[in-house]
Amino acid sequence: MTLLTGAYVPGRSVVHRTPAGLKLAVLAAACTALVFARSLVAVGVATAVVVALYALARVGVRAAWGQLRPLRWLVVVLLVVQVLIADLPTAVALTARLVLAVALAALVTLTTRTTDLMAALERALRPLRRAGVDPGRVSLLMSLALRSVPVVAGIAGRIREARCARGRERSVRAFAVPLVVGVLRHADAMGEALQARGLDD
Amino acid sequence: MAGRSRLPAADLARIAAFAALTAVLGLPGSFHLFGNAVPVTLQSMGPLLAGAILGAKRGALSQLLLLALVAAGLPLLAGGRGGLGVFAGPSVGYLIGFVVSAFVVGLIVERSGRRPGVHWVLAACLIGSATTLAMGIPVQSAVTGVPLTETFQLSLAFIPGDTAKAVFAALVASGAQRAYPDAAPAARRERVEGRVGRRTGGDDTGAGRA
Numbered sequence: 448m449t450l451l452t453g454a455y456v457p458g459r460s461v462v463h464r465t466p467a468g469l470k471l472a473v474l475a476a477a478c479t480a481l482v483f484a485r486s487l488v489a490v491g492v493a494t495a496v497v498v499a500l501y502a503l504a505r506v507g508v509r510a511a512w513g514q515l516r517p518l519r520w521l522v523v524v525l526l527v528v529q530v531l532i533a534d535l536p537t538a539v540a541l542t543a544r545l546v547l548a549v550a551l552a553a554l555v556t557l558t559t560r561t562t563d564l565m566a567a568l569e570r571a572l573r574p575l576r577r578a579g580v581d582p583g584r585v586s587l588l589m590s591l592a593l594r595s596v597p598v599v600a601g602i603a604g605r606i607r608e609a610r611c612a613r614g615r616e617r618s619v620r621a622f623a624v625p626l627v628v629g630v631l632r633h634a635d636a637m638g639e640a641l642q643a644r645g646l647d648d
Numbered sequence: 649m650a651g652r653s654r655l656p657a658a659d660l661a662r663i664a665a666f667a668a669l670t671a672v673l674g675l676p677g678s679f680h681l682f683g684n685a686v687p688v689t690l691q692s693m694g695p696l697l698a699g700a701i702l703g704a705k706r707g708a709l710s711q712l713l714l715l716a717l718v719a720a721g722l723p724l725l726a727g728g729r730g731g732l733g734v735f736a737g738p739s740v741g742y743l744i745g746f747v748v749s750a751f752v753v754g755l756i757v758e759r760s761g762r763r764p765g766v767h768w769v770l771a772a773c774l775i776g777s778a779t780t781l782a783m784g785i786p787v788q789s790a791v792t793g794v795p796l797t798e799t800f801q802l803s804l805a806f807i808p809g810d811t812a813k814a815v816f817a818a819l820v821a822s823g824a825q826r827a828y829p830d831a832a833p834a835a836r837r838e839r840v841e842g843r844v845g846r847r848t849g850g851d852d853t854g855a856g857r858a
Contacts (some may be wrong), residue, residue: 556731595668638658
């Protein structure tokens with residue numbers, strides 16, 4: 448199912464080969480630094496760095512645009528509102544800061560496998576073991592949810608067809624109530640299967 | 649130590665399934681308003697349904713799980729958005745709002761008995777929906793640098809749709825609870841605790857849960 452492939456662009460660049468944990472740490476530090484970049488010069492330097500990183504990663508323009516596309520209208524609205532309440536340089540700096548933060552985060556997503564990010568998340572949760580968080584169960588949860596997405600989409604598709612057959616295409620309840628009940632049935636069957644495999648022992 | 653707060657397998661499965669349900673509700677084309685003119689995704693119903701049916705803690709965990717998968721790069725948010733970028737963008741507050749509103753809805757529905765009346769679920773969903781906005785708007789204002797009043801005015805356009813979705817969510821949750829009694833948090837808790845009680849009271853397969 449193409450829905451679940453993620454946005455990863457395979458590659459062998461330095462950016463790709465950097466460990467996921469390090470990339471996440473750098474991303475956090477960079478996003479914090481961006482909060483303090485208020486002058487046009489600082490934002491210009493940051494833009495140059497981000498563009499250089501994208502060039503280094505060689506993910507391609509299409510993939511990069513795919514990540515930034517959802518922001519396009521927001522950027523227009525932001526620029527207009529900022530120009531009205533402040534001045535043009537402030538507007539450009541504030542808007543660029545936001546786009547840069549999103550672009551950097553997207554670069555991590557584009558150059559890191561989903562499984563590597565999940566593994567990094569699992570490692571980050573390890574100190575929480577004292578608070579009762581079991582990293583093994585967290586990764587089980589993530590794979591159960593991933594497995595459930597196509598199943599739930601399948602349930603939704605079946606119900607949509609049934610709804611058409613009954614001539615109630617417009618009724619939201621005729622769609623959503625059976626969907627929720629179907630999801631609960633699936634969940635409880637999955638829960639029993641896990642119990643049968645001794646997960647609660 | 650970890651055993652005390654460890655979630656039973658049945659709860660893990662429900663949490664995972666509702667994370668998936670919220671993702672699927674974000675797929676376009678699952679339903680249309682006003683004929684086929686306006687495709688609407690129902691994703692913001694996800695947290696409300698999760699809270700109303702799973703209860704506060706499990707509902708909130710299901711939404712947190714969805715966010716973890718999104719952070720890992722999967723395009724599970726409405727419109728196929730995903731990846732770490734959304735957590736650096738202006739809508740991050742609404743995403744945190746998903747977790748909080750599921751918790752709030754769950755708290756209210758859990759307290760309204762084994763067969764929660766529609767009015768309770770409706771009130772819970774409306775409050776939950778308002779919670780998402782109350783988390784989302786200030787964060788959006790902080791991220792974009794647009795003052796709070798302007799951000800609030802820009803968000804007014806979403807309020808009718810969000811209200812409609814909260815009403816839908818309440819009707820759907822109540823309908824599901826009538827069709828599947830285990831869908832009410834209090835009823836499920838009672839049944840699960842009853843089963844544990846029976847087991848510890850001399851059943852030889854005992855020991856099981858916890």
